[in-house]
Amino acid sequence: MNRAPGILITGAAGYIGGSILADFLSHTNLSAAATLNAVVRTEEQAQALSKLSVNVLRFEINDEAAVTAAVEQNEIDIIVHAANSSDPLLVINLIQALGRRRAATGKPVYFIHSSVTTLFSEEAGWPHGMLKDTDSIYEKEKELGGTHPVRQTNLVAVEKAEECDVTSFIIVVPNVYGRGNGECRKVSILIPALIQAGIKLKKVHKFDTDGSPPAAHISDIVALYGILVDRILRNQDVPNGKNGYYFAMAHRAPWWAYMQAIANSLYARGLVVDPELEIWPSDEEAAEALHFPAQFIRAMGTASGGLEPVNSYRLGWQPLWNDEAFLERADEEVQAVLDLDTIRTSLFDQLLRPAMD
Ligand SMILES: NC(=O)c1ccc[n+]([C@@H]2O[C@H](COP(=O)([O-])OP(=O)(O)OC[C@H]3O[C@@H](n4cnc5c(N)ncnc54)[C@H](OP(=O)(O)O)[C@@H]3O)[C@@H](O)[C@H]2O)c1
Incomplete structure (x- = not known):
């Protein structure tokens, strides 16, 4: 058999x-x-x-x-x-x-x-x-x-x-983005970090250049x-x-518009002092606030990249979420972070280590 x-x-x-x-x-x-x-x-x-x-x-x-x-x-x-x-x-x-x-x-x-x-x-x-x-x-x-x-x-x-x-x-x-269905870590990396930094600093930040990444x-x-x-x-x-x-690109994430939606959600919850976005004073300060490796922060925060998925769609992939839903439902991401962001990712431990040694 x-x-x-x-x-x-x-x-x-x-x-x-x-x-x-x-x-x-x-x-x-x-x-x-x-x-x-x-x-x-x-x-x-x-x-x-x-x-x-x-x-x-x-x-x-x-x-x-x-x-x-x-x-x-x-x-x-x-x-x-x-x-x-x-x-x-x-x-x-x-x-x-x-x-x-x-x-x-x-x-x-x-x-x-x-x-x-x-x-x-x-x-x-x-x-x-x-x-x-x-x-x-x-x-x-x-x-x-x-x-x-x-x-x-x-x-x-x-x-x-x-x-x-x-x-x-x-x-x-x-x-x-979105709530994961795993048994342990249930939230993603970058967007939850941006939300957590907003809560900690009582102010939501954006990078000096807008990006629209996949x-x-x-x-x-x-x-x-x-x-x-x-x-x-x-x-x-x-x-x-x-x-x-x-x-695996379903749509783009217009960063400044999204950070504004996050700021509005946090302000409505009384978690930031006002809904105005502030520009990160420097990439280094952004990296420190987000606990990300400084050498990759600019790409993570501002890159768009000209990607066109063909193979994924040829396989029969039909993503259900688009950029409109992403922006309209930003408040759900804030709620997920408040409910579930309890386990930190270890992904950057190795990349941060040389700087920490
Ligand atoms: N999330 C995103 O938006 C995103 C975007 C693009 C690419 N990715 C990539 O997708 C991958 C997964 O991301 P994720 O968001 O799911 O990260 P995650 O939540 O941090 O999950 C990674 C898991 O892998 C485990 N792990 C790491 N190194 C291991 C090792 N040497 N032996 C055994 N287990 C190990 C970790 O264990 P511990 O829990 O014990 O640390 C953790 O449970 C990463 O490579 C990431 O770069 C993620």
Whole structure:
């Protein structure tokens, strides 16, 4: 009898990974067609996930031996990596483990990486302007090189997968917003940080330049991962490897208009002194207030980027949220932060460390 394919979701205690897991569990066809495994790294997180119909594994993805054992023992065929976009070592460990399984079983194995849209903006050093996800992005990234950790991780994902005979995909994730459905972290990163800073400073700030970056609601983001996994489970041939970039952009997020909507919501709740927006005095002060790495703050706060998603829509992705709903429902984001923003993200710990040492 053929066994059901094994799926491993990393970052399952996080905002995106936790929401992907909840979404996969809610789709009976997907959870019936595959065995779901989820990686967390603390006992508390394992406890939180233990009530779900998922095999909860606890290890550090930095630990090569632990990753190899988990992939082998749990017969993992597909990894959805939503734990980190900027650490090549984690990607190497996960892909090598899949490669060993591929060699042992002769069956195809798949790696879905999560990257970041801001990488493809002028402010992050991207020189090519308008870009479709069907363009030769890998070649352009390779030619550009450089030290950006997210770009290095993208390149490692494609190259290591090719070397290990693993079929790879890169979902390029934009600014995500909305309540997550995971068991642990339930809010996103940038927008909650901007709201929290507004509450702390009693004044909402904006950057000196307006930006309109790609964005998507968490429900639309998880739907895209679900469609891709569904295609894999049906053995459908979709763009992969060097051609396997998927821009998960549903709409744009006009920053100044959005920050004004946030300011209005916070003012109506008596959480800021007035609804007028103030310009951050400097990028450094913004980075400090938001607890983000200073070298990336300009791109995070002002970039627009000329992205055009084609592959995602060709897969059949139909995001439900648009820019109008995003602006009109900003108050829901404030409420979500007030209700749920209890666990800080560890995503920038490594990037902030050199500055802290
Ligand atoms: N949220 C967004 O708007 C957005 C936008 C673009 C791209 N992304 C990318 O998407 C990914 C997920 O984002 P997110 O918002 O879901 O972040 P998150 O809520 O901080 O989730 C990340 C999760 O991964 C876990 N993790 C990190 N390193 C690990 C390791 N070495 N071993 C085991 N687990 C590890 C973390 O564990 P702990 O909880 O124990 O720290 C956390 O639970 C990130 O790479 C991020 O850069 C996010």
